[in-house]
Amino acid sequence: MLFNSVHFAIFFPIVVTLYFLLPHKFRWILLLIASYYFYMAWIPIYVLLLIISTIVDYIGGLLLDKTEKEYKRKLILGVSLFVNLGILFTFKYYNFFMDSIEKLSIYLNIPLNIHYSSLLLPIGISFYTFQTLAYTIDVYRRKVKPEKHLGIFALYVSFFPQLVAGPIERADSLIPQLKEHHNFDIKRVSDGLKLMAWGLFKKVVVADRLGMMSAYVFANPQSHEGPGLLFAMIFSSWQIYCDFSGYSDIAVGSAKVLGINLIQNFERPYFSRSFPELWRRWHISLMNWFRDYVFYPLGGSRYGVLNTCKNLIIVFTLSGVWHGANWTYIFWGFLMGVCLVLSLITRDIRKVIVEKIGLTHFPKIHQGLQMLITYSIFLFFGVPFRAEKIGDVFYIWSHLLTGWSNPTRGLDFDDFVVSLGMPTEQEFNSAIVALLFLIIVEAFQAYGVSLREKLEQRNIALRWACYYIFLFIIAFYGIWNSSPFVYFQF
Amino acid sequence: MKRFIPKDLLPIILLVPFFLFFIAINVFIDPSGLLRKKQEKQIAQWLNDGFGVINAINVDYRKIVKERIALLEKKPDIIVMGSSRAMIIDSSFFPDRHLLNCSLPSANLEDIIANYQVLYETNKLPEKLILCPDLHYFNAYAKSNFHLFQEYENALQRMKIVQNITLTDLIVKWIDPRYFQILSPGYFQESIRFFPAWVVGKIPRPQPIEYYETEEKVIRPDGSIIYESSRRQRTQQEIELKAERYAFKHPEGLVNYRYIDPTRELIFEKFLKMIKEDGVEVKIIFIPIHPRSYEILAQNKIYKIIIDVEKYMRDVFNSLDIPVYGSYDATQCNCVSTDFYDAVHAKPEAIKRFLSTSTGIKR
Numbered sequence: 001m002l003f004n005s006v007h008f009a010i011f012f013p014i015v016v017t018l019y020f021l022l023p024h025k026f027r028w029i030l031l032l033i034a035s036y037y038f039y040m041a042w043i044p045i046y047v048l049l050l051i052i053s054t055i056v057d058y059i060g061g062l063l064l065d066k067t068e069k070e071y072k073r074k075l076i077l078g079v080s081l082f083v084n085l086g087i088l089f090t091f092k093y094y095n096f097f098m099d100s101i102e103k104l105s106i107y108l109n110i111p112l113n114i115h116y117s118s119l120l121l122p123i124g125i126s127f128y129t130f131q132t133l134a135y136t137i138d139v140y141r142r143k144v145k146p147e148k149h150l151g152i153f154a155l156y157v158s159f160f161p162q163l164v165a166g167p168i169e170r171a172d173s174l175i176p177q178l179k180e181h182h183n184f185d186i187k188r189v190s191d192g193l194k195l196m197a198w199g200l201f202k203k204v205v206v207a208d209r210l211g212m213m214s215a216y217v218f219a220n221p222q223s224h225e226g227p228g229l230l231f232a233m234i235f236s237s238w239q240i241y242c243d244f245s246g247y248s249d250i251a252v253g254s255a256k257v258l259g260i261n262l263i264q265n266f267e268r269p270y271f272s273r274s275f276p277e278l279w280r281r282w283h284i285s286l287m288n289w290f291r292d293y294v295f296y297p298l299g300g301s302r303y304g305v306l307n308t309c310k311n312l313i314i315v316f317t318l319s320g321v322w323h324g325a326n327w328t329y330i331f332w333g334f335l336m337g338v339c340l341v342l343s344l345i346t347r348d349i350r351k352v353i354v355e356k357i358g359l360t361h362f363p364k365i366h367q368g369l370q371m372l373i374t375y376s377i378f379l380f381f382g383v384p385f386r387a388e389k390i391g392d393v394f395y396i397w398s399h400l401l402t403g404w405s406n407p408t409r410g411l412d413f414d415d416f417v418v419s420l421g422m423p424t425e426q427e428f429n430s431a432i433v434a435l436l437f438l439i440i441v442e443a444f445q446a447y448g449v450s451l452r453e454k455l456e457q458r459n460i461a462l463r464w465a466c467y468y469i470f471l472f473i474i475a476f477y478g479i480w481n482s483s484p485f486v487y488f489q490f
Numbered sequence: 491m492k493r494f495i496p497k498d499l500l501p502i503i504l505l506v507p508f509f510l511f512f513i514a515i516n517v518f519i520d521p522s523g524l525l526r527k528k529q530e531k532q533i534a535q536w537l538n539d540g541f542g543v544i545n546a547i548n549v550d551y552r553k554i555v556k557e558r559i560a561l562l563e564k565k566p567d568i569i570v571m572g573s574s575r576a577m578i579i580d581s582s583f584f585p586d587r588h589l590l591n592c593s594l595p596s597a598n599l600e601d602i603i604a605n606y607q608v609l610y611e612t613n614k615l616p617e618k619l620i621l622c623p624d625l626h627y628f629n630a631y632a633k634s635n636f637h638l639f640q641e642y643e644n645a646l647q648r649m650k651i652v653q654n655i656t657l658t659d660l661i662v663k664w665i666d667p668r669y670f671q672i673l674s675p676g677y678f679q680e681s682i683r684f685f686p687a688w689v690v691g692k693i694p695r696p697q698p699i700e701y702y703e704t705e706e707k708v709i710r711p712d713g714s715i716i717y718e719s720s721r722r723q724r725t726q727q728e729i730e731l732k733a734e735r736y737a738f739k740h741p742e743g744l745v746n747y748r749y750i751d752p753t754r755e756l757i758f759e760k761f762l763k764m765i766k767e768d769g770v771e772v773k774i775i776f777i778p779i780h781p782r783s784y785e786i787l788a789q790n791k792i793y794k795i796i797i798d799v800e801k802y803m804r805d806v807f808n809s810l811d812i813p814v815y816g817s818y819d820a821t822q823c824n825c826v827s828t829d830f831y832d833a834v835h836a837k838p839e840a841i842k843r844f845l846s847t848s849t850g851i852k853r
Binding site: 006009010043118120186189190193204212215216219220223388418419421464468471472474475476478480 | 502504508670671673674675676678682731734738739746748749786791
């Protein structure tokens with residue numbers, strides 16, 4: 001079920017109403033049924049995978065708690081990792097693995113009879129697998145106590161707001177909240193609904209509109225030159241951000257309505273002043289996961305600069321693998337790791353240069369330049385994330401400077417934007433206006449000014465007039481063909 | 491009174507008028523006539539009386555076809571079934587025969603089977619069935635709930651196929667999924683666009699016409715359509731742009747088409763056998779898609795499945811001795827870019843041309 005569908009518009013109010021009408025002791029049952037229904041609205045049979053993960057980690061958690069012998073505990077952890085990662089590999093990476101073997105065999109001229117799987121990728125599998133893995137590892141580390149209530153644990157794995165695209169929640173944060181009694185608190189409900197509306201705006205008004213151009217150009221980059229490619233890269237970067245952060249906002253908002261606080265997954269990453277800062281603000285729950293379960297166990301930033309660099313590159317390459325079974329994602333992850341390493345090792349040199357040229361005397365300009373450079377690096381090295389083939393990545397990079405003597409290729413501007421995949425120039429203009437509005441709101445937030453809070457201080461008539469206009473804009477200017485969220489595929 | 495409207499509920503109460511406004515706009519303007527139940531029956535009556543119909547935008551073609559079949563006084567000689575791509579096949583393709591084109595826009599396999607069942611249940615099975623299958627029939631992701639649900643179930647029972655029913659299937663069995671459009675923001679957008687016309691009482695509603703020389707899209711009495719002039723007069727450049735866009739922008743029905751769904755294979759094969767057992771002669775026309783679209787799709791790592799889909803269908807038809815004409819690959823049918831209105835809709839002249847070089851289609 002998509003958050004931007006009529007199906008969800010009917011489902012959610014029914015769940016919320018029943019949730020607050022039911023006595024506390026029955027609420028987990030309602031949420032569990034609702035969560036399974038939410039997942040089964042896609043391919044019902046895949047709920048079995050969710051059930052397998054749930055049972056394996058539930059039993060694993062209980063056994064880990066009862067077992068003292070270290071080798072037995074390691075064995076239990078190993079079984080849990082094997083089952084969860086085995087399912088993930090079978091459904092997500094098997095065909096990619098076989099395809100790579102086949103290509104290698106052709107290259108080495110060794111004939112192989114490769115068998116491919118026809119299994120479809122279950123949506124959200126990487127998200128809930130990582131969530132259950134975090135639980136088992138935390139129990140193994142004795143950081144959290146195992147959950148004894150199977151129903152609550154099943155709900156922790158399947159809680160519908162964050163089931164298919166995160167945020168990836170930790171057991172010590174989510175499980176206690178699922179057990180708590182939450183009264184109907186209008187302030188919280190209203191905050192949740194506002195966040196949902198903002199997320200919907202990002203998704204249907206901004207992301208899906210920008211996506212028209214980026215999808216078209218990235219599907220066929222060879223037909224475009226520098227200006228078109230650059231437009232598509234910029235649109236694509238904002239599309240992915242608005243799509244995923246929009247999803248996260250709706251997820252966090254809908255959980256908030258039910259009284260549950262989820263982790264904030266994005267913090268205006270494009271306003272970051274350095275690459276490490278950007279990655280502390282982008283997909284925060286996943287980055288925290290990699291930090292706690294991969295980076296630290298590898299040694300983190302201990303044992304010297306070289307070891308830190310190696311660990312960062314490993315973590316980001318793995319993050320690329322997590323994002324998708326394709327060499328483009330792995331390449332993207334690797335490049336992000338390299339950028340991060342370069343950012344760290346050039347930190348002192350950059351400081352010296354900034355002081356030498358006197359930029360420290362103009363802090364606002366300095367900050368602006370830092371943001372621009374950080375975004376530009378992310379934009380440039382983000383191309384593999386969106387490209388369909390590695391060949392396309394190099395084509396785009398090598399053609400970014402072409403065609404600037406005649407940017408619109410001799411076409412009127414309206415024909416030019418149509419040639420980039422926008423249906424009309426008006427649609428392009430709407431995309432730009434929506435994007436500018438979003439950037440302005442986030443810029444205010446970056447300087448500590450919340451326009452929402454400012455509005456809440458106004459009188460009721462003005463406030464509600466603005467809410468109505470905003471809802472009307474979402475309904476009327478949104479693209480409502482229920483296009484899936486980009487991150488569902490991960 | 492204050493006790494009954496706690497201050498806590500004020501924001502929720504203030505939200506209600508927006509949603510009432512939203513629903514009211516959809517209900518009162520209702521640009522597609524979703525709530526006008528008799529609309530389809532009226533259109534069917536006009537068509538059976540020999541009139542063409544214009545302004546039949548977004549009407550429920552499934553219901554029109556069902557009503558038409560019910561109103562037919564005698565069995566047609568030939569029935570054509572397919573999607574909008576097949577709707578340009580008219581009586582001139584089969585002179586001196588009584589043809590009824592029962593194709594539907596965006597028809598999927600369920601639609602074809604349900605409509606065939608309507609013919610069976612009303613004892614109107616034709617002598618010959620021209621089936622124009624589409625590529626998306628075997629895509630597990632291309633499921634739609636808009637087909638005639640009861641007739642489809644009856645057909646499955648005739649084929650002795652037991653299918654798992656999902657909760658959504660159960661809901662749409664009792665509530666016509668069209669009514670959910672009343673809650674749809676997409677429908678709201680459409681309603682707002684028609685708002686000025688609604689205010690002055692000029693929302694274009696379906697109308698009968700006697701002559702087809704018009705700029706509007708016309709449904710003709712034989713069920714075929716003549717496209718609106720804006721589509722007929724597209725320049726070559728516009729058509730090619732549309733062809734490229736279609737293929738590069740996740741084509742409708744083909745998204746996530748990673749394999750040929752075995753359940754649909756089974757249903758399709760049993761359906762063909764059932765038609766043969768009913769004594770109806772079947773002929774297949776693969777209507778080509780634009781050569782540029784085909785070229786792009788055939789090179790895409792997911793969409794290249796269209797080649798396998800056509801091969802699979804050909805194998806099935808061959809095994810059942812069902813004659814096949816045409817191909818999805820326009821080059822196989824000697825069709826060029828000018829033979830198309832857009833990416834997937836071929837012009838009738840093009841279909842006539844490649845059929846004229848085949849033997850047997852008119853027999």
